[in-house]
Every structure is written in C-alpha cells, then in structure tokens.
Amino acid sequence: xxxxxxxxxxxxxxxxxxxxxxxxxxxxxxxxxxxxxxxxxxxxxxxxxxxxxxxxxxxxxxxxxxxxxxxxxxxxxxxxxxxxxxxxxxxxxxxxxxxxxxxxxxxxxxxxxxxxxxxxxxxxxxxxxxxxxxxxxxxxxxxxxxxxxxxxxxxxxxxxxxxxxxxxxxxxxxxxxxxxxxxxxxxxxxxxxxxxxxxxxxxxxxxxxxxxxxxxxxxxxxxxxxxxxxxxxxxxxxxxxxxxxxxxxxxxxxxxxxxxxxxxxxxxxxxxxxxxxxxxxxxxxxxxxxxxxxxxxxxx
Amino acid sequence: xxxxxxxxxxxxxxxxxxxxxxxxxxxxxxxxxxxxxxxxxxxxxxxxxxxxxxxxxxxxxxxxxxxxxxxxxxxxxxxxxxxxxxxxxxxxxxxxxxxxxxxxxxxxxxxxxxxxxxxxxxxxxxxxxxxxxxxxxxxxxxxxxxxxxxxxxxxxxxxxxxxxxxxxxxxxxxxxxxxxxxxxxxxxxxxxxxxxxxxxxxxxxxxxxxxxxxxxxxxxxxxxxxxxxxxxxxxxxxxxxxxxxxxxxxxxxxxxxxxxxxxxxxxxxxxxxxxxxxxxxxxxxxxxxxxxxxxxxxxxxxxxxxxxxxxxxxxxxxxxxxxxxxxxxxxxxxxxxxxxxxxxxxxxxxxxxxxxxxxxxxxxxxxxxxxxxxxxxxxxxxxxxxxxxxxxxx
Amino acid sequence: xxxxxxxxxxxxxxxxxxxxxxxxxxxxxxxxxxxxxxxxxxxxxxxxxxxxxxxxxxxxxxxxxxxxxxxxxxxxxxxxxxxxxxxxxxxxxxxxxxxxxxxxxxxxxxxxxxxxxxxxxxxxxxxxxxxxxxxxxxxxxxxxxxxxxxxxxxxxxxxxxxxxxxxxxxxxxxxxxxxxxxxxxxxxxxxxxxxxxxxxxxxxxxxxxxxxxxxxxxxxxxxxxxxxxxxxxxxxxxxxxxxxxxxxxxxxxxxxxxxxxxxxxxxxxxx
Numbered sequence: 001x002x003x004x005x006x007x008x009x010x011x012x013x014x015x016x017x018x019x020x021x022x023x024x025x026x027x028x029x030x031x032x033x034x035x036x037x038x039x040x041x042x043x044x045x046x047x048x049x050x051x052x053x054x055x056x057x058x059x060x061x062x063x064x065x066x067x068x069x070x071x072x073x074x075x076x077x078x079x080x081x082x083x084x085x086x087x088x089x090x091x092x093x094x095x096x097x098x099x100x101x102x103x104x105x106x107x108x109x110x111x112x113x114x115x116x117x118x119x120x121x122x123x124x125x126x127x128x129x130x131x132x133x134x135x136x137x138x139x140x141x142x143x144x145x146x147x148x149x150x151x152x153x154x155x156x157x158x159x160x161x162x163x164x165x166x167x168x169x170x171x172x173x174x175x176x177x178x179x180x181x182x183x184x185x186x187x188x189x190x191x192x193x194x195x196x197x198x199x200x201x202x203x204x205x206x207x208x209x210x211x212x213x214x215x216x217x218x219x220x221x222x223x224x225x226x227x228x229x230x231x232x233x234x235x236x237x238x239x240x241x242x243x244x245x246x247x248x249x250x251x252x253x254x255x256x257x258x259x260x261x262x263x264x265x266x267x268x269x270x271x272x273x274x275x276x277x278x279x280x281x282x283x284x285x286x287x288x289x290x291x292x293x294x295x296x297x298x299x300x
Numbered sequence: 301x302x303x304x305x306x307x308x309x310x311x312x313x314x315x316x317x318x319x320x321x322x323x324x325x326x327x328x329x330x331x332x333x334x335x336x337x338x339x340x341x342x343x344x345x346x347x348x349x350x351x352x353x354x355x356x357x358x359x360x361x362x363x364x365x366x367x368x369x370x371x372x373x374x375x376x377x378x379x380x381x382x383x384x385x386x387x388x389x390x391x392x393x394x395x396x397x398x399x400x401x402x403x404x405x406x407x408x409x410x411x412x413x414x415x416x417x418x419x420x421x422x423x424x425x426x427x428x429x430x431x432x433x434x435x436x437x438x439x440x441x442x443x444x445x446x447x448x449x450x451x452x453x454x455x456x457x458x459x460x461x462x463x464x465x466x467x468x469x470x471x472x473x474x475x476x477x478x479x480x481x482x483x484x485x486x487x488x489x490x491x492x493x494x495x496x497x498x499x500x501x502x503x504x505x506x507x508x509x510x511x512x513x514x515x516x517x518x519x520x521x522x523x524x525x526x527x528x529x530x531x532x533x534x535x536x537x538x539x540x541x542x543x544x545x546x547x548x549x550x551x552x553x554x555x556x557x558x559x560x561x562x563x564x565x566x567x568x569x570x571x572x573x574x575x576x577x578x579x580x581x582x583x584x585x586x587x588x589x590x591x592x593x594x595x596x597x598x599x600x601x602x603x604x605x606x607x608x609x610x611x612x613x614x615x616x617x618x619x620x621x622x623x624x625x626x627x628x629x630x631x632x633x634x635x636x637x638x639x640x641x642x643x644x645x646x647x648x649x650x651x652x653x654x655x656x657x658x659x660x661x662x663x664x665x666x667x668x669x670x671x672x673x674x675x676x677x678x679x680x681x682x683x684x685x686x687x688x689x690x691x692x693x694x
Numbered sequence: 695x696x697x698x699x700x701x702x703x704x705x706x707x708x709x710x711x712x713x714x715x716x717x718x719x720x721x722x723x724x725x726x727x728x729x730x731x732x733x734x735x736x737x738x739x740x741x742x743x744x745x746x747x748x749x750x751x752x753x754x755x756x757x758x759x760x761x762x763x764x765x766x767x768x769x770x771x772x773x774x775x776x777x778x779x780x781x782x783x784x785x786x787x788x789x790x791x792x793x794x795x796x797x798x799x800x801x802x803x804x805x806x807x808x809x810x811x812x813x814x815x816x817x818x819x820x821x822x823x824x825x826x827x828x829x830x831x832x833x834x835x836x837x838x839x840x841x842x843x844x845x846x847x848x849x850x851x852x853x854x855x856x857x858x859x860x861x862x863x864x865x866x867x868x869x870x871x872x873x874x875x876x877x878x879x880x881x882x883x884x885x886x887x888x889x890x891x892x893x894x895x896x897x898x899x900x901x902x903x904x905x906x907x908x909x910x911x912x913x914x915x916x917x918x919x920x921x922x923x924x925x926x927x928x929x930x931x932x933x934x935x936x937x938x939x940x941x942x943x944x945x946x947x948x949x950x951x952x953x954x955x956x957x958x959x960x961x962x963x964x965x
Contacts, residue, residue, distance in 0.1 A: 015782050015786060018779060018781060019779050022775050026835060030838075032812060033812035037809070037812055098702045098703050101699050110952060114952055114955060114956065118896075122896075122898040122914050122918035123937055126933055127713055127714070130720070130934060131716065136729055136733065145732065176710065180959055180960050233806065239898075257807050262903065277805070285803075
C-alpha cells in the first residue's frame with residue numbers, strides 16, 4: 001500500500017492545510033527577513049538619506065572591499081571558528097572514545113556534561129568574565145598557586161588572551177553538545193569491522209583510522225557544518241565578555257554588523273555586511289563539503 | 301500542560317509591557333557618585349507638583365548611554381523622555397528626528413547668558429534642540445612652580461617636558477586609550493598644526509594632509525619619552541590622579557580637574573596653572589568643545605512637564621550646586637571661572653555630521669593602531685581617510 | 695586504557711561543573727571577601743545579601759516572569775505548528791519530503807543576524823516593541839525547522855496502518871492527527887517542547903534588541919547586561935548571584951529531562 005497514493009486519494013489541498021501554519025510562520029519570520037535583508041544590501045538606508053531607501057546597486061559592496069574593519073572581523077571570526085570547532089570536536093571525540101568504553105554511568109556523565117550546554121551563552125559569558133578577571137578571578141589564582149604563571153594574566157585586556165578566553169568559554173559550552181552526537185556515532189560503528197582489524201593484527205590506531213573515522217565522518221559531517229555556521233555567527237559571548245575589544249581584537253562579524261545597524265543606524269550597509277557573511281559561509285560550507293567528500297571516498 | 305495554565309500564560313503575555321509611562325518621566329543620567337543629581341530631582345519633584353521625574357543612573361561609558369538612548373528612540377522612545385545629552389550626539393539624534401525643537405522655548409535672557417558656542421553646539425541646521433548645562437574644553441595644566449614661562453608651541457612643550465622629566469615625574473600626560481577622549485586630544489594637536497579632520501559642508505575628509513601626519517607623529521613621539529608608555533591606556537581619571545600626586549609637569553585634561561584640585565586644597569592648589577593648548581608656529585591654540593545639556597525626546601508624552609524639568613535643572617542655582625559637588629563648569633557666563641572663559645568661548649566643535657559615531661570609531665581605531673606601533677602614522681591616517689570618505693560618500 | 699579513560703571523563707565532568715559551582719560559592723560571599731586575594735575556597739560567613747540585592751534591584755521576579763511566559767508560549771506555538779507540518783511531511787512522498795527538509799535545513803543555515811533588522815522593522819511598525827509577542831512569534835519561527843526535523847523523524851516511525859485504520863473508521867485527516875497520532879507522539883512532543891523552551895530562554899540578540907524597557911527584559915538579557923551598569927568596582931557577588939539565579943531553572947530542566955534532551959540532539963544529528 002503506497003503512502004503517496006493514500007494521500008493523493010484525499011485532495012491535495014488537505015496536505016497544504018497541514019503545512020499552512022508552518023509556512024506562514026516561516027514565511028514571516030525567516031523567508032521575508034532573508035529577502036528583505038538581501039534587498040536592503042543593495043540600498044542606502046541611513047541617517048544621511050533621512051531613512052529613505054535609495055538604490056545603491058553595488059556601492060555598498062564596493063565599500064565592503066575597502067572596509068578594513070570588516071576584513072579584521074572576518075579574520076577574527078575565522079580564527080575563532082577554526083580553533084573552537086577543532087577543539088570542540090577534538091575534545092568531544094576523545095571524550096566519546098573514552099565514554100564508549102565505559103560500561104556503567106554513561107547516563108550520569110551525560111547529565112553532568114549536559115549542563116553547560118543548557119545555559120544561555122550570554123550568562124556563560126558573565127560566568128567566564130568573573131573567572132578570567134585579572135585581579136580576583138579564580139583562574140589566575142589557580143595558575144599562580146600551582147606555579148604555572150608568576151603574574152596575573154590580564155586575560156581580557158590583550159587581543160590574544162581575550163581571544164583565548166572566548167574560545168575557552170565557547171568550547172566549554174559546546175563540547176556537551178558535540179559529545180553525545182559523537183558518542184551516538186561511535187556506537188553506530190559495526191563491531192565486526194573492529195574485530196576484523198584485530199584479527200589482522202591492527203591496534204587501536206588502526207581501528208580508529210580504518211573503521212571508526214570513516215564511519216564517523218558522514219555521521220558528524222552535518223554537525224560539523226552546523227557548528228561552523230553557529231561559531232561564525234557568534235554574538236552573545238563576545239558582546240558580553242569583551243564588546244569586541246580590546247581594539248577590535250575580538251570583534252566578530254556579527255558584532256560589527258550589529259553595531260552598524262544599531263549604533264551607526266546604517267541599515268543598508270549593515271545588510272550588506274550580513275549578506276557578504278552569508279555568502280562567505282555558503283562558500284566555506286561548499287568547499288568543505290567537496291573537500292571532505294573527496295577525502296572520504298578515497299578512504300574506501 | 302493544563303488548559304488553565306495555558307490560558308493564564310496567554311493572558312499575561314497579551315498584557316504587554318507593564319509600565320505605564322504617562323505617570324512619570326524618565327531621564328538617563330551619568331553615574332551619580334556625589335548624589336547631587338538625585339538631590340536635584342528630588343527637589344524638583346517636591347517643589348513642582350506634577351508627574352514625577354525618575355532618575356535612572358546609567359553606566360559611566362558615554363558610548364553605552366548613547367546606545368541606550370538610540371535603542372530606546374529606535375523602538376518608539378518608550379524608555380527615556382529627557383536626554384542628558386553629549387554635544388556629539390546632536391547631529392545623529394536630530395537627523396533621525398528624535399528630539400524636540402526648543403528654539404521657541406528658550407528665553408532671550410537665557411540666550412544671552414549662555415556661551416554662543418554652546419548654543420551652536422546644541423543646534424542643528426539653525427534650530428536649537430539642546431539646552432546647554434555644562435561646558436568643557438581641553439586645556440593644558442602645568443606646574444607653575446617648575447615652569448616659569450608656559451610653552452606656546454609644541455616644540456617648546458617638548459623641550460620643557462624633556463628638561464624637567466625625572467624618574468619620579470613625567471613630562472606630559474594625556475589620554476591615549478582608544479575612546480572618544482583620544483579624538484578630543486588628537487583634534488587639539490591637529491587643529492593646532494593647522495590641519496582639519498572633516499569639512500562639515502563638503503563632507504570631505506582631510507586626514508591625508510602633512511599637518512595631520514605631523515600631529516599624530518607629535519603624539520607618538522611623546523610616548524616613552526615625556527609620557528609614560530601606559531599613556532595609551534589612560535582616560536581622564538588616570539591622568540588626573542598622577543598629576544594631582546605631583547608626578548607630572550604638564551597635563552592635558554578638562555576644566556573639572558581645576559575645580560577638584562582647588563577644592564582639595566593643599567600645596568598643589570597653588571602650584572597649578574592653566575593655559576590654552578599649545579600650537580604650531582603661525583597657527584593658533586585649539587580646544588575641543590565638550591559638554592552636556594538637556595534635550596527632550598519627541599516621543600515624550602508630556603513635553604510641558606519635561607521642559608519645566610529642564611528649565612529647573614539649568615537655572616544658575618542648580619548648575620552651581622553641581623559645579624560645587626562635581627566640578628563641571630556650567631555653560632552660563634557668570635558661573636565660568638575666569639581662567640577658562642576665553643578658552644571655552646573659542647572652543648571648536650567636532651564634525652557635525654550624523655555619521656559622527658562611525659567616523660569617530662574609524663579614527664579612534666587607526667589612531668590607536670599608530671600609537672601602539674602597529675602601523676605608521678602615515679598609513680593609519682591614509683586608511684582612516686579612505687574608510688571615512690567611503691562612509692560619507694553618499 | 696580504561697583507567698585513563700575514566701580519569702579523562704572525571705576531569706571533564708569536573709570542568710563542566712566547577713565554574714557553575716564556583717559561582718554558587720561566590721554568590722554566597724560578602725563583597726569584601728570576593729576581592730580578597732587569594733580567593734577563599736568556601737565562604738567564610740555565607741550570606742544571602744547578594745541575592746537580596748538582586749531582588750531589590752529587580753523586584754517581583756520580572757525577568758523570570760518574562761522569560762517564562764515567552765519561552766513557554768513560543769515552545770507551545772512551535773510544537774503545535776511544527777507537529778502539524780511534521781505529520782504531513784511524514785506521510786508524504788519521499789521526493790517532496792526530501793525537498794522540504796532540504797529547504798528547512800537551508801533555512802537553519804542563516805545566522806540570526808540576517809533576520810534581525812527586518813523583524814525589528816515589522817515589530818516596530820506593529821507597535822510591538824517591549825511586548826512579549828515580539829519575541830514569542832520569532833522564537834517559534836526560528837526553532838521551527840529544527841522542531842519539524844525532529845518531529846518528522848518520530849512521526850515516520852508511527853505505523854501507517856493506524857492512519858489507514860482511522861480512515862476506515864471515517865475519521866478525517868485532522869481527527870486522525872489529534873486523536874490517534876498525537877497521543878502516540880507524546881515523548882517526541884515533550885522533547886521538542888523542552889528543547890525549544892531552552893533555546894528561547896537562552897536567546898540573546900533579539901531579546902536585547904526588541905526589549906529595552908527594564909520591565910520587559912528576559913532574565914538572560916537582564917543579567918548579562920547588568921555588569922555594564924557600574925562605575926568603579928563591579929559587584930561580582932551580585933553578578934554571581936545573577937548567574938546562579940538564571941541558571942537554576944535550566945539546570946533543573948536538564949537534570950530532569952536529560953535523557954530526552956540527549957535523545958533529541960542525537961536524533962536530529964542522525965537524520
């Protein structure tokens with residue numbers, strides 16, 4: 001009995017009705033804004049135009065090309081994304097491999113590790129700002145007490161240390177999200193293949209390289225892309241912890257776009273920044289997809 | 301989820317924001333460390349019956365307060381009715397149509413009483429939007445017990461500072477952190493060299509000039525020689541405390557320092573004098589105009605009451621109270637100490653363009669990059685000029 | 695391998711919990727003790743003054759109420775709308791389903807900043823700034839692709855025979871949905887509802903932009919922007935209390951529903 005024929009037996013109008021509320025909601029909240037932002041990117045809409053939209057064509061995009069603050073924000077965001085996602089998946093993988101071997105207590109571990117992920121990123125930012133405080137923060141106290149450093153590190157005062165602080169906070173929040181996904185992926189790997197490797201005399205590394213990793217990759221690929229997009233869009237953490245400072249050293253693309261909208265009231269150019277960001281993201285996702293796809297296929 | 305719980309939630313959600321703004325007016329002020337604003341608002345509410353004015357203490361950073369006002373105005377002005385307004389916000393707020401025109405409300409007597417430059421600063425395209433309250437301009441403090449003849453040019457300043465610098469005493473202090481204060485300092489040096497930043501009329505950016513580069517090079521040259529390396533992290537209060545502890549010869553700062561030092565008394569009181577900022581030969585001194593005033597939101601539901609409040613606060617009596625407790629110089633002629641009158645009268649305004657916030661941010665970044673050695677002054681100003689020109693291009 | 699695995703896991707569990715525990719401890723210290731060096735491990739004279747100060751500043755749990763109302767209603771709306779769509783998707787031909795799920799996936803690819811300004815324009819025009827519904831509807835929409843994705847996977851597992859049986863019994867499609875399918879989908883609905891609740895509670899950018907009246911703010915925005923409000927010494931005790939106060943409801947949720955949450959996350963990844 002074909003599902004589709006059953007539905008076609010009823011009028012197709014019924015199917016549409018079920019979709020309608022979702023379509024309206026998505027149209028209003030997602031589709032319309034995306035279209036409007038894209039259109040606005042081609043217009044001047046700011047104080048100087050008395051908030052009237054004037055067609056600009058490619059002018060905003062030309063301005064982008066010479067906007068060093070945008071280039072800086074791309075660099076900052078790119079660096080943050082690459083390091084954060086790599087760390088998250090690296091640590092998450094180690095953790096998942098370790099937990100996979102556990103017999104008891106998987107549930108407890110999952111609960112405990114889940115907590116950071118359920119907290120608001122903005123609150124996590126406040127949390128880590130206190131921990132990273134140069135004078136009274138517990139991190140510096142611990143580092144000095146254990147002798148790792150002799151002086152208090154002014155974490156949020158220097159561009160490199162501030163970046164490190166933000167990355168640490170983000171990794172802390174996201175490993176709990178990545179970990180169960182990787183764990184589920186590991187549990188999906190057929191045991192027989194592991195045993196086959198063992199019989200051929202291969203050790204843990206061989207098992208990982210030839211069995212675990214190839215099976216894991218397609219499983220987590222979407223999660224990786226998703227995380228990259230999320231990391232690239234990071235706003236809450238940076239806004240609260242550093243405000244983009246010091247001197248633009250942690251100013252991400254979304255922060256610069258937000259400022260352009262809400263402080264400079266330059267709605268046209270802000271939209272241009274956003275559209276450019278999405279295009280760059282799409283390109284990155286595409287490149288990554290092609291690259292990983294080719295590598296993955298070469299494994300077999 | 302039970303039906304009643306859902307219904308309750310729905311009803312609460314439909315109620316909307318819970319405060320009813322017609323009953324009172326709000327004003328967002330700077331942090332009120334001395335409590336003088338609280339007292340004044342209390343007095344107003346008591347002496348002038350009517351809808352109460354509520355004072356909200358805002359954060360110390362002026363940029364943040366500007367953003368708070370902006371967000372409020374953008375969404376229909378719900379939050380604040382009276383604006384404690386920095387001089388550089390006027391073009392943006394007025395161009396956006398957020399402030400009431402006060403031109404016809406101010407009395408002729410008041411007009412005569414205020415410094416003309418203050419009235420101009422509170423106006424935009426010929427109409428007045430901000431009642432002046434306090435005025436500010438950059439000045440040069442110096443130790444008259446160490447310096448017999450105060451310098452008039454940059455070279456003289458450098459020479460004297462180098463000569464008098466010791467291990468315990470820096471030559472010159474200024475504010476070099478990446479914030480609006482840095483702009484005010486740089487502008488004084490720039491204008492003193494005969495350079496310009498942005499021409500208001502033509503919207504042309506003039507930062508590529510040799511004068512601009514020379515001005516930046518002067519500031520850069522002071523770091524580590526006559527000024528502490530940490531000067532690129534200093535704001536006003538940092539420099540004031542070092543100077544007040546006798547550990548510097550020259551200080552560029554605002555007039556409030558004078559009031560505070562006079563009030564504190566002690567030996568320092570008689571050792572300090574103040575002159576206009578130095579300038580290059582054949583050019584004149586320049587001081588950046590700062591200052592605060594009161595504007596009324598166009599969305600205010602009770603503009604008469606708001607105007608009553610603004611009039612009360614800007615009366616000489618109230619202004620003097622703030623001056624005594626906080627140090628700020630009022631904008632009324634007869635309340636301005638003699639030392640500052642001519643400097644304030646001839647103070648210069650920053651570019652009066654609606655995009656000022658962004659232009660300032662661009663210049664701040666590049667100045668900071670040059671001062672911390674990341675780029676050369678020439679490159680910094682060239683890039684800043686280019687970005688700013690693109691910004692103003694429409 | 696087992697010992698080092700255990701140690702690693704133990705270490706990471708500690709790292710996961712320690713920062714929050716540290717804030718719990720800090721929130722009970724007096725301001726004087728908080729600025730002492732080196733920091734003490736446990737509060738010497740535990741005090742509730744930080745929490746009292748928090749309540750004094752924001753009386754009547756305004757923030758909590760706002761967050762709760764907004765998150766609950768957006769979650770309900772999202773699940774209601776999403777389950778309808780998911781049911782249709784679950785029963786439709788696989789070609790159309792793939793097309794629709796791909797488009798939904800594409801929708802999730804856009805960072806929220808893309809949507810910010812047009813939504814702000816809409817809300818401003820409708821006069822809804824500082825109104826809870828300014829956030830309820832966007833949150834429901836934002837999370838809709840994810841909700842539909844999750845629920846479709848679940849609905850597909852419900853045997854088609856039930857639909858057929860209902861049709862034979864003369865039930866309309868909608869009746870089938872409400873009386874047969876939904877009750878069976880209970881666990882999935884709860885999971886989706888919880889996740890959307892958490893996402894809505896935690897959202898920052900829209901809440902920051904659309905709500906600027908203190909009385910309208912959510913707890914996430916309220917606590918996160920608290921630190922910008924102080925001139926000299928930032929009151930860390932107050933902030934720590936704020937962090938704890940805003941985290942407790944979520945931690946409770948996480949502990950009670952951890953299985954469902956994890957199931958939801960991994961189910962989403964497995965499709």
